Amino acid sequence: MGSDREPVRVVIVDDEQLVRMALRLVIGSEPDLTVVGEAADGDAAITVVDEQRPDVVLMDVRMPGRDGLSATRELLARPVPPRVLMLTTFDSDDLVLSALRVGALGFVLKDTHPAQILAAVRNVANGSPALSPTAMERVIAAATGPQSSHTRDSTRAAARQRLSVLTERELETARAIADGLGNPEIAQRLHIRVATVKAHTGSLFAKLAVENRVQIALLVRDAEE
Missing domain, CATH: 3.40.50.2300 (Response regulator)
Structure with missing residues (x-):
């Protein structure tokens, strides 16, 4: 493209x-x-x-x-x-x-x-x-502005349910993406290879049914709100 x-x-x-x-x-x-x-x-x-x-x-x-x-x-x-x-x-x-x-x-x-x-x-x-x-x-x-407690709880519960299918390493990768880190920085934080980060990211896309890293970041923030 x-x-x-x-x-x-x-x-x-x-x-x-x-x-x-x-x-x-x-x-x-x-x-x-x-x-x-x-x-x-x-x-x-x-x-x-x-x-x-x-x-x-x-x-x-x-x-x-x-x-x-x-x-x-x-x-x-x-x-x-x-x-x-x-x-x-x-x-x-x-x-x-x-x-x-x-x-x-x-x-x-x-x-x-x-x-x-x-x-x-x-x-x-x-x-x-x-x-x-x-x-x-x-x-x-x-994303983190004032919400009703019911709406906030529902959003958090739905996000955590979606993230529950991830392995611990995949979840760590998702959190690093939410922090705005690129693949090299994620590899350094998690003490893994960049190729492994790419593999984890591919799994995140498939398991969470998302199209890009922004969606992953928003989902993590919803879960931790």
Whole structure:
């Protein structure tokens, strides 16, 4: 995906035409990226993605009609889903957090510097999360913010049930991922080889039915809340 010979194919979804135009100009100016479609709402996004088969979808969270969260959930249920990068103004932390839970790989603010948007698109195209430290702080704050005791207990119980299928080493790996460590750092913390970390991570993906490391991190935080 996104090799030198084949640019990363991007679809832009936002209800504001000016935002779509700006993103198209920024992304389309890069030789390794190409915009293959646009949509103004979630329903149109589904249609464009089915037609164009992009590598990455830049998805607005809030739009008239079908919102970005609903569209993201449907897209990521596809047999071969695109990778989704959410667009937000940060007045919608809860929706973004929900999108990360269903498999979006990250999110960027609409007023983010163009260079950072391009870096985020490339990271997501490569299967890596695109969450700045500031953005991650906001996500953690949303995930650990005030909840009713019933909701908090239910969320914790469900997360612990899912994690209960893991071996002790897999659970240690999951906790290290939640701490934001990369494979080399995890290997150093657990005194194991990087290849072993990769094997444990593969098991986490399979056993927890997740698509990326962000989902693992959120699940661990839910369990330890």
